[in-house]
Amino acid sequence: MSMKAMSSKEVAKKVMNKEELFILDVRNADEFEDWKIEGDHFQHLNVPYFELLDGVDGIMDQIPDDKELLVVCAKEGSSIMVAEMLAEKGLDVSYLEGGMKAWSEHMEPVKVGELSNGGEMYQFVRLGKGCLSYMVVSGGEAAVIDATRMTDIFTGFAKEKGVKITHVLDTHLHADHISGGRAIAKETGGTYWLPPKDAGEVVFDYQPLNDNDEITIGNISINIHALYSPGHTIGSTSFVVDGKYLLTGDILFIDSIGRPDLAGLADDWVGDLRETLYKRYRELSEELIVLPAHFMIIEELNDDGSVAEKLGTLFAENHGLNIEDEEKFRKIVTENLPPQPNAYKEIRQTNMGKITPDEDTQREMEIGPNRCAVR
C-alpha cells in the first residue's frame, strides 16, 4: 500500500505512551543483539537486509497484519529498500528516518517537577542510549547537568524558555557518552564545573566542583548543593537541588547501581562505592527524589516518560542497596561485569579534551547501549 518515514520523535512518543509497534530490524544479527529500540509493547523481528535482496516473500508470514509496522536499519538506506518491498506486497509500512544513528541522538524533554519560587526541573531522556540530562530553570537562568554532545537541544530549549544558561555541570568524567558540557559553557559564557578528582588529565580550564559547594541559579535562587559521592569514578559528585531532588550521576540508578571499573580501578573504588551508597546516601532525607544519569531498561520509565523515584523507595527496592555482606557486594560489583561500553577509552579521552574526533566519528563511538550499571 504505502511507505512513509517515521521520525525518532514519533517513535519516542510511542515508547513513552507505551503503544504497540512491530519492528522489523534489518541490521545484522550482532548489531541487533547488542542494541535495539525497546518499548513495553514493542515486538521485534530481526532479518538482515542482505537476506532480503531477492524479496520479502520468505518473511511475510512472520509479520502481523494487525500492528503498526516499522522497518529499522543503521542509517536508513536499507530500511527504505525493505519497506518499499513490503509496501509493494500491500502493507502499510514506515521506515525509521535517519536509522539507529538518529535514534541514538534523539532526546525528549520531560518536566519532572516544580522548584520553589516558580523554578522548574527538566529531564532530557535520550531513549536510544539510556542517557539522562537535566536542566534547572529559575529566575531567567538555567543550569545544565550531564549534557550530551547534542548541545543544540539544550541551548534551543533554554532559548524557548527565555532563560540564560549560566552554569554547566558534569557529575563525573563520562565514559559512555561524549559530554556537551564544555561546548555549551563556551557557547553561552556559562561556568563549566567538573569534579577535580576526575579532571586530573583534562587539558582545558574548568571550575573545580568540590564537596559542599553551593551554586545558585537565578535571582530567586535555586540552590544546587554538591555532595562528594565517589565509586563509579573517584570524583563522582551528586547534587541536591532545592532540597528536593538528588541527582546521582552514575552512582545510583532506579533498578541498579554504578559500576566501578570504567577507569580501570574497580578494586580501588569498590570501597568508595560502598561508602557512598550505604553511608553517605543513608544520611540524606528519604523524601529526596532520585534523578540518575542513566536508565538501563525501559521498565525504569514512569508513566509520564520520566525516570525518577524516591530515595526511600530505592532503599527498600533496589537490589544494589540491599546487599548486607560487604564481601558479597565487592564480588558483585567487580566480578562478572557486563561488557564495557563501546569505545569507552576514546570517549574518556575526548571528554578530557585530549582528542577531538569529527562528528561522524563521535557518533560511531557512542553507538550501542551505555552499560554503566551492575544489577
Added chain:
Amino acid sequence: MNSDKVLDAKGLACPMPIVRAKKAITDMEAGQVLEIHATDQGSKTDIAAWAKSSGHELLKDTDEGGVFKFWVKKN
C-alpha cells in the same frame, strides 16, 4: 591477493555495496574471487555477515585509510 573481478563500491551508502556485490558475484564461477572496495562504515561488518549467510567465504579484509577492501570467494 589475486582476484577475478574488482567491484568499486566506494562512496556508496548501505545497502548499495552489498546489492552490487551480490549482483557481481552472481555472474561469477564458483571458486572465483570477488574483490570489493567500499567506504561505508557499515560495510565492514555487513559484508562479513552477508558472505557468511550466503555461503561465500570471506578470505581477507583490510582497512586502508578509510577504504575497506574485501576478498570474497564464491561458493
